[in-house]
Amino acid sequence: MTREESAPLDPPTAYARLREEAPISRVSLWGGRATPWLVTRWEDARTVLANPAFSSETSRPGYPNAVEDAPEMPPGYFFAHDDPAHDSFRRILTREFMVKRIEALREPTTKIFEQLLDKMTDSDGPVDFVEAIALPLPSLVICELLGVPYEKHDFFQSHSKVLIDSAVTGEQKAAAHQALGDYLEQLVEEKRRVPQDDLVSRLGESVNAGTLSVRDAADVGAFLLFAGHETTANMIGLGVLALLEHPDQIHRLFAGKAELANAVEELLRYLTIAHTGLNRVALDDVTVGDVTIRAGEGVIILLNSANRDTDAFSDADVLDLARSNARQHVAFGYGIHQCLGQPLARMELQTVLPQVFTRLPNLRVEPGAVRFKQTSAAYGPSFMPVTW
Template sequence: MTQAPSAPRLPLERPNPFDPPVRLAELRENEPISRLAFPDGHVGWLVTGYQEARDVLRDPRFSSRQELRHFPLDHALANEPMEPARPGMFIRMDAPEHGRLRRLLTGQFTVKRMKALEPRIQGFVDRALDELEADGPGADLVARFALPVPSLVICELLGVPYEDRARFQQNSRTIMSLDSSREDIMGAFESMGQFLHDLVMSKIAEPTDDILGGLAATGELTAEEMTNIAFLLLVAGHETTANMLGLGTFALLRHPGELARFRAEPEIAEAAVEELLRYLSIIHVGMTRTALEDLDLHGTLVKAGECVILSVSAGNRDPERFENPDELDLARPHGTGHLSFGHGVHQCLGQQLARVEMRIGLTTLVERFPNLRLAVAPEDVPTKTNAIIYGVHSLKVAW
């Protein structure tokens, strides 16, 4: 397939660390469903409007199947044909297989269960901040807080030994980086897969009181399915929340008025988390769906087989849905309904866990360190423009 000359590539250049590329806003205003060229020559669509994206996410005529996808950025695997998802990789599947696998996990991530976890999460946060304060007065907040806390939480939930964190964190960074070579990516998948396979086999032999042990006890999954489910939960469970904690702190430090409000009004904590999720939108590349048949999407003909990229950052800044969307307003009324966790049957399974970790982590951080400040110039904070999930590589702070 040849690339249509009129189809541009996905814009990624950000005007500042917190705002989406300017071109996305222009498209949303003038052409919310626009042509998009993929590196492998496929020509599909880019959706930048909130309602248009939401409609795609809830329409079963758009597929999540991995073998139908095309990757919108230059990447070591971008030009290779996609294969069907491995058993257990339910986020890249459609019904009925997606529903079968997700059903087994839904009960593990209920609001009630996440509420019950709050004391443990508070303990992890307090311990990380105790160590941070003891070693102060300055540190890299990503290495000492934003990454360890969600890693500890997901390790405990899954039953993964925390002492193995360096291995899975490095493998996760390699897989998420747009700069990794094919050899490095495949090596990271193999290393993570072997580590988790061995862990799963131990859970099957002797089920434990954690998510993997619970899945093993059902007897409804193969070892391969459990291994790949563990892979998804482990990577997603620490990578996304770690980036939100780091980038969220950076955003608060760059908006001192909102930071002061956050400290002074603890009752807005839940709304503040929703606003940070909306405002920062760390799904850097967007969400991908593929049309299973010719269909009309808000007046645009999308043909069967065409790949659609949904820009979460553009949709979350849509003025048709959010008033003054480019402003950070931690007490924003009607701030829920953002696209950061997706929508429809594939909406993020761990969203309640992420909310609890962010609320406890950020509120405790700003209470413990009332004089927290950047230790480098804002322009010297390294951002993850080269990764699938956006965030900051490090955040040097002082107090």
């Protein structure tokens, strides 16, 4: 559904009506050849996402893929699979995203930001904030974590955009999967021969131990590579836009560590980049609210609608960086498939947002010039000209 041009940071207004009148209702995909259920309320979203009777397997009949000819997801894209396959991959990666390990990246992230900002401010502006800061910063950070050469960023960024764009064909998505996997497969083999202190090297160790195949390790790396930069890049851009619209709240970023963390949670709730929701298919007949979803029927869970549910968040359409229950949002999903990389995203946002407004207290966006990714599964600005 279309967002209002006058309120690009808000979900489509139709979602509020659906939450009130038909919180679980049918929608049409693929020209009417699929009619999955649409879940719009916070409580119902958590109910579906926590219930193992709803499958994440994208190849199951009835699964509401964004495109009708969507390619089958390889095992390494573990978010698109159920347990035990999902759990086996997630266990291998959990330690990589523990808070202590992510905290070790905070100082390098700060240095990366300072270098990017120094380069941006060498110009007189206007400068595209997405190209100068929002996209390269998480790309550089995820490359450092994985051990992927940043020189390849044009390659993986272009293929990543294809993977989350609902306007491209399944054939194009399959080609992007293949290209990213082929590149990471070569890198895994290199790291097996000459291991370093990075995540791809540790995936190589799992290959050597017989835990993963080379291709599975490559696909895991490819998934983390595109998921680790595209999502956070959008949140950085949207976060800056939201704070510029609410300058009276910027001081909350500097009120203390806990206050900064809470401010980031509220921005995650308020902005929720998951533009097209999370998808599932029912394995059994399940009643959610007053609707019975039959086995084989698809479900789309609108996270950005759930996070604006007034039954869960008072004045939900208001950005309140001091909101007491902001962390109850579902911006990272919910249940066993909740986003593995959320500690990394939080760290990057907590690091970048205060420094943007410290270094650029007079930051301004060119009025009416921002363009947004309307067909991307991860919503955010594609072009954001700024001056300072």
